[in-house]
Amino acid sequence: MQSREEGAASGAAKAEEAYQPGSEADFERLYRNTYRRILGTLITLVRDRATAEDCAQETFERAYRNWKSWQPDAPVEAWLHRIAINVAISDRRHQRIRQAGELVRRLGRPAPGADPSLVAERSDLVAALKKLPPKQAAALVLRHYHGYSNREIAAAIGVPEQTVASRLGAARKQLQAVLGRP
């Protein structure tokens, strides 16, 4: 894993320098280079793989609409993550509304069984991450899976760089509380 001081962006720095805002070919290259990492983050934020794939596509749609005005003052992947986190927040909001409707329809009937495609991804820890506020969960995934630096996490979750350490501390505390660990 790369040094966290350097951050995940440093490895892709050369490629990022070549991204030209508004360029169709560059956006397609960006999509190819970052799709899986964005999808990975979204899997820990939304309820299942299918939703994560849909949110990933929505993320790139939104990014494409703003591609011409993208300012390369922050790493492009952090910018994409910021969009992805916002998409996940919207999805969770809509999910709460859908769940209320489904609950009313399902009253008195047995609950549907677990989706077999989710069994491989079953993890108490990932399930606990999904219960955290999306920005807290994303901060943990960006640090502990993608190896982001504080600066990149700050750009992705939209807080000052000085705040990232305290946010990460709060996220770990919250995760422990959700897992029921001291």
Added chain:
Amino acid sequence: MSDLERELESELHRVLDPVSSLPIPPRRAAHPRVSARTLLGGAGAALTFKILTGVAAAAAAVTVVGAATTGSLDPSVWGQVVEEQVQTCKNALAQGEHGIGQCVSSVASQHGQAVASSARHHGDGSSKSKDNNGNTNNGNNGGGNGNANGHPKDRSTRSPGPPASRGS
């Protein structure tokens, strides 16, 4: 690094590493959004309202002109009346004479005046109305009070009549 952090890293790699070998699907095309909000809110709402108002006004104008020209609210009658007038004008053309525009126009004008006059005489077509003498009509024979040719109503033809005597 705490135990929790180690466990977190290990679990994230176990769950997410297989994702990095997944095929990348084709990118979904971004469509320009024309949502209901665009049509029903802000400037879109104003434009929609104007368009609907314009359509309604045009439909109303067609109905009024059609009814005033033919004396009927039934649109199927309108075409028939115009067709008859055109045929009448064609028959009236002298040998070698061309153009029936003036003829059709004068027939339409005469018809309009006749309808207007009839409306003044019989009331305006409402269920109950008072004529110039203060008598109450049922209005069933009123042909509408439209002025088909678009000229101001000829007020000089109105007979003022005696004022209605109230209570008699």
